[in-house]
Every structure is written in structure tokens, then in C-alpha cells.
Amino acid sequence: MFAIVRIAGQKFRVSVGQNLYVPHLSGNAGDKVSFSDVLLLEDGGKTTVGPDLKVSVNAEIVGERKGDKVIAFKMKRRKGFRKKIGHRKLYTQIRIGSIA
Numbered sequence: 614m615f616a617i618v619r620i621a622g623q624k625f626r627v628s629v630g631q632n633l634y635v636p637h638l639s640g641n642a643g644d645k646v647s648f649s650d651v652l653l654l655e656d657g658g659k660t661t662v663g664p665d666l667k668v669s670v671n672a673e674i675v676g677e678r679k680g681d682k683v684i685a686f687k688m689k690r691r692k693g694f695r696k697k698i699g700h701r702k703l704y705t706q707i708r709i710g711s712i713a
Contacts, residue, residue, distance in 0.1 A: 617653040637703040
């Protein structure tokens with residue numbers, strides 16, 4: 614059994630017991646979250662597609678993590694202008710509890 618669900622604007626294929634990293638969600642470790650925007654549900658060979666599914670995916674927040682550092686370097690030649698800016702995107706690790 615698996616489902617395709619939209620979390621923070623991105624689509625993920627999830628199944629029960631799976632751990633995955635999603636874009637930052639508000640909440641602390643141990644908090645329960647529910648996602649109701651399920652796009653597809655496959656259960657034992659029976660596939661249901663549509664935006665009007667009455668299914669929700671329940672998950673638990675496990676922790677947070679920073680992604681890889683991304684560097685933006687700006688320079689103008691012969692002017693002495695150099696600017697180095699970097700950032701790290703935040704991700705939240707969740708564990709899928711149930712698809713109901």
C-alpha cells in the first residue's frame with residue numbers, strides 16, 4: 614500500500630513506516646502531523662486517483678536537518694567587487710504512521 618501525497622508543494626510517494634525528508638514543517642520532534650492532499654492511493658492492486666479522495670496520511674516529526682550549503686558568488690571584473698553569500702535549506706524528517 615502506498616500513496617502519492619503533496620507536502621509543502623512537493624509530491625512524495627509514501628508508504629507506512631517510511632522515513633523521509635521534506636521541506637521545513639513547523640513543529641517539534643514527536644509532534645503528529647496529518648496530510649490530507651492525497652493525489653493517488655494504491656491498495657493491493659486497486660488504484661484510486663483524484664483530488665477528492667477522503668484519505669489522509671498521518672506522520673510523526675522525527676527531527677530537523679540542514680541541507681548542503683549552496684554558494685552564490687557575485688563578481689564584477691576590473692571593479693574589485695566580490696560578494697560571497699551562502700545558505701543551507703532546512704528539512705524536517707518525518708516517519709509515516711498510517712494511511713487512512
